[in-house]
Amino acid sequence: xxxxxxxxxxxxxxxxxxxxxxxxxxxxxxxxxxxxxxxxxxxxxxxxxxxxxxxxxxxxxxxxxxxxxxxxxxxxxxxxxxxxxxxxxxxxxxxxxxxxxxxxxxxxxxxxxxxxxxxxxxxxxxxxxxxxxxxxxxxxxxxxxxxxxxxxxxxxxxxxxxxxxxxxxxxxxxxxxxxxxxxxxxxxxxxxxxxxxxxxxxxxxxxxxxxxxxxxxxxxxxxxxxxxxxxxxxxxxxxxxxxxxxxxxxxxxxxxxxxxxxxxxxxxxxxxxxxxxxxxxxxxxxxxxxxxxxxxxxxxxxxxxxxxxxxxxxxxxxxxxxxxxxxxxxxxxxxx
Amino acid sequence: xxxxxxxxxxxxxxxxxxxxxxxxxxxxxxxxxxxxxxxxxxxxxxxxxxxxxxxxxxxxxxxxxxxxxxxxxxxxxxxxxxxxxxxxxxxxxxxxxxxxxxxxxxxxxxxxxxxxxxxxxxxxxxxxxxxxxxxxxxxxxxxxxxxxxxxxxxxxxxxxxxxxxxxxxxxxxxxxxxxxxxxxxxxxxxxxxxxxxxxxxxxxxxxxxxxxxxxxxxxxxxxxxxxxxxxxxxxxxxxxxxxxxxxxxxxxxxxxxxxxxxxxxxxxxxxxxxxxxxxxxxxxx
Numbered sequence: 001x002x003x004x005x006x007x008x009x010x011x012x013x014x015x016x017x018x019x020x021x022x023x024x025x026x027x028x029x030x031x032x033x034x035x036x037x038x039x040x041x042x043x044x045x046x047x048x049x050x051x052x053x054x055x056x057x058x059x060x061x062x063x064x065x066x067x068x069x070x071x072x073x074x075x076x077x078x079x080x081x082x083x084x085x086x087x088x089x090x091x092x093x094x095x096x097x098x099x100x101x102x103x104x105x106x107x108x109x110x111x112x113x114x115x116x117x118x119x120x121x122x123x124x125x126x127x128x129x130x131x132x133x134x135x136x137x138x139x140x141x142x143x144x145x146x147x148x149x150x151x152x153x154x155x156x157x158x159x160x161x162x163x164x165x166x167x168x169x170x171x172x173x174x175x176x177x178x179x180x181x182x183x184x185x186x187x188x189x190x191x192x193x194x195x196x197x198x199x200x201x202x203x204x205x206x207x208x209x210x211x212x213x214x215x216x217x218x219x220x221x222x223x224x225x226x227x228x229x230x231x232x233x234x235x236x237x238x239x240x241x242x243x244x245x246x247x248x249x250x251x252x253x254x255x256x257x258x259x260x261x262x263x264x265x266x267x268x269x270x271x272x273x274x275x276x277x278x279x280x281x282x283x284x285x286x287x288x289x290x291x292x293x294x295x296x297x298x299x300x301x302x303x304x305x306x307x308x309x310x311x312x313x314x315x316x317x318x319x320x321x322x323x324x325x326x327x328x329x330x331x332x333x334x335x336x
Numbered sequence: 337x338x339x340x341x342x343x344x345x346x347x348x349x350x351x352x353x354x355x356x357x358x359x360x361x362x363x364x365x366x367x368x369x370x371x372x373x374x375x376x377x378x379x380x381x382x383x384x385x386x387x388x389x390x391x392x393x394x395x396x397x398x399x400x401x402x403x404x405x406x407x408x409x410x411x412x413x414x415x416x417x418x419x420x421x422x423x424x425x426x427x428x429x430x431x432x433x434x435x436x437x438x439x440x441x442x443x444x445x446x447x448x449x450x451x452x453x454x455x456x457x458x459x460x461x462x463x464x465x466x467x468x469x470x471x472x473x474x475x476x477x478x479x480x481x482x483x484x485x486x487x488x489x490x491x492x493x494x495x496x497x498x499x500x501x502x503x504x505x506x507x508x509x510x511x512x513x514x515x516x517x518x519x520x521x522x523x524x525x526x527x528x529x530x531x532x533x534x535x536x537x538x539x540x541x542x543x544x545x546x547x548x549x550x551x552x553x554x555x556x557x558x559x560x561x562x563x564x565x566x567x568x569x570x571x572x573x574x575x576x577x578x579x580x581x582x583x584x585x586x587x588x589x590x591x592x593x594x595x596x597x598x599x600x601x602x603x604x605x606x607x608x609x610x611x612x613x614x615x616x617x618x619x620x621x
Contacts (some may be wrong), residue, residue: 019452026461034468152350156600158546160553161592164568164585172577179578277459278553281572296467296554304467311460319455 008327016320023312027305028082032075039065041299042095091306096298102306105291112182113287116203117276118269120210125265127211128218133254135219136226147219155216160278163209167282170205177205180284206283210276218261225257262329266322344609351605357598361591365411373401375408375562387583394583397574402587408562410591413545416479416563420544421537423483424490429533431487432494433521437502447495453488461485462547466556474558478551482544490536494529501525531610538603542596549592564588564595 042065043058073081085092091102135144154162171179183189183198229235235252280289288307295303344351373380379399387394393402435446465481466473501507501524510520545564551557552565559566567588571577576584 015448015451015455018448019455022452023456023461027464030461030465031468035472152601153597156542156596157593158549158596160549160568161589161596164589168577168582168585168589172580172582278550278568281553292463293554296463296556301467304464308460308464311457315457316455 004327009324012320012323016316019316020313023316024083024086024309025079027308027312028079031305042301086309091309092302094295094300094303094306096295096300096303102303105303106288106306106310109286109288109291112285113276113280113289116207116285116287117210119203120207121214121265121268123207124211124214125218125261125268128215129222129254129258129261131215132219132222133226133249133257136223136257137230137249137253139227139230148223151216151219154212155220157213159209159213159276160282162213163206163279163282166205166209178202182286203285206276206279206285209279218264221264222254222257222261225260226253229253229257259329263326266319266326269318269322340609344605348605348609350601354598354601354605357594358602361410361414361595361598364407364591365414367404367407368411371404371407373404375400375405376560384581386581393587394581396570396584397576397581398570402567402584405562405567406587406591409564409567409588410595412475412561412563413548413565413595416475416482416548417541417544419476419479420482420486421540423480424486424540425533425537427483428487428490428494428536429526429529431491433498433525433529435491436495436498437517437521437525443495447492450488450491453485454492458485459547459550462551463554463556466551470556471558473556475561475563478548478557479544482547486540486543490532490540493532493536497529497532498525501528535603535607538599542599545595564592 039062043062089103091106093099094102094105097105131144131147135141135148138144167179170176178184178201182202183195187195187198189195230253235248238248238252277289277292279285280287281293284290288311292304292307294300295307345355377400381391381395381399381401383395383397383399385391385395391401391403393406395401396405431446431450435443435450462481462485466478469477498521507520507524510524515524548557548563549565549568552559552563552569553572555569557563557566559569568585571581571584571588574581574584576582
């Protein structure tokens with residue numbers, strides 16, 4: 001147990017703080033090397049909007065913005081202030097929808113992304129591994145061979161290309177599904193069956209673009225793992241012992257091949273925040289991707305900054321949580 | 337080199353497909369040398385024409401011939417991918433070889449930085465970077481930037497390879513005969529590491545092209561420069577699908593599928609070829 005804590009737990013937690021420290025420091029340093037001064041950019045944007053402002057007012061605005069971006073004081077003071085605000089959970093107000101706090105915008109967008117991506121990743125993981133396990137065992141099956149060829153062809157296609165294809169075919173050419181959004185504009189967001197059904201209908205195409213590509217990947221990985229296990233002694237033994245095929249496939253082959261796939265799932269889930277930005281942009285889905293697009297279009301510096309920091313902390317945290325529960329699946333880590 | 341190519345073409349169906357696809361992409365990219373249009377100029381041809389004999393991929397709302405625009409797009413996306421791959425290869429090989437061979441403190445320090453970079457979400461940082469440098473970020477700078485972030489996973493693989501090489505007798509022979517560490521890593525270990533470098537290069541290339549698409553669709557790269565990503569950006573901006581100009585999106589979709597499929601099949605077939613057991617199965621000894 002002592003060895004487990006010192007050799008596994010503590011290094012992981014240490015790494016967690018290291019990643020956040022590096023990431024936050026990077027996001028602090030990068031703007032300082034940027035050739036564009038965010039304050040000047042903002043000031044010139046206001047000047048260009050045509051309103052008549054006196055030089056004193058501009059100077060005042062410049063000071064206020066400098067304060068707001070945390071650019072006043074020496075670099076060290078700025079760096080400490082930066083951490084201070086971050087630890088209080090304060091990412092500042094959004095510039096384009098002033099004075100809505102950045103944290104509120106992120107909190108509104110995050111559930112959509114999280115819900116869609118979690119569902120899609122889990123479905124593709126389950127289906128891909130099930131099919132892959134079966135394909136690894138029944139190597140002669142024609143259906144499995146067909147799925148194999150399909151997976152090889154779909155696997156390298158990026159999900160955003162898949163999204164465009166699905167959109168063109170099932171929303172434009174055959175209008176089966178809605179074009180964009182998570183629900184029709186003007187609908188009241190509520191917990192009712194009809195609203196939930198609309199949301200599900202709107203999310204089918206975006207989810208499908210992730211699932212199709214995802215299944216291909218898990219399938220190929222699982223089939224390779226399973227076909228290695230099939231020739232192991234213990235599988236040959238239970239085969240000769242005359243156990244039912246179903247038991248062999250599920251309890252001996254798939255179960256023992258699952259471990260690396262669980263690691264893979266952990267990595268995928270950790271990257272969910274990074275996730276499917278373009279897919280959301282293509283489908284106009286109101287998650288983090290669309291929020292990022294809006295921030296870029298509106299030149300909203302604080303929002304971009306907030307999304308960056310939030311993603312870094314979010315990814316690091318989810319990877320840490322998964323690292324901490326991983327020993328539950330892998331006895332080798334537990335007994336280390 | 338040529339016998340390898342001949343064997344692969346002869347015995348591996350996947351390699352044949354990959355070869356044809358990549359050749360097509362390469363030809364398209366080379367066509368830019370004889371392009372009748374300057375991709376940076378707009379309204380050169382009648383806008384919104386569907387595909388025809390004169391305009392094989394149609395024309396877009398900005399009055400550009402999509403076929404020639406795509407030729408430049410493929411060339412630029414490929415160049416960006418290659419540049420990123422090259423930069424990150426140099427870093428990955430240096431870090432991997434050093435960490436693997438030196439071991440001890442150097443290894444622990446390099447690997448803890450490495451591990452942090454592995455789980456660090458690169459995309460938001462790249463978004464922040466390109467947001468702040470909007471207007472100044474050209475293709476070369478973007479490639480170098482992505483290269484700086486794209487190495488950690490591959491460095492880890494290379495280090496693992498070196499760790500196993502270090503235990504082999506030939507390394508010990510070299511050490512006992514007084515060869516210095518630098519010479520051993522460069523002359524004895526690097527050749528064994530090259531297959532790993534090759535395999536990761538293609539993955540890195542695919543990653544880089546995908547990253548560029550993400551940044552461009554968000555409007556963060558130089559959107560006047562044709563790439564696969566900026567094509568999608570402009571089609572989205574003009575709402576091509578809404579008014580029915582499907583060909584504007586069909587072009588990047590088609591080209592991207594051919595490019596990615598080609599790279600992936602090429603990678604997996606050569607990867608299997610490198611493994612002598614599957615090679616024997618393929619060509620039967």
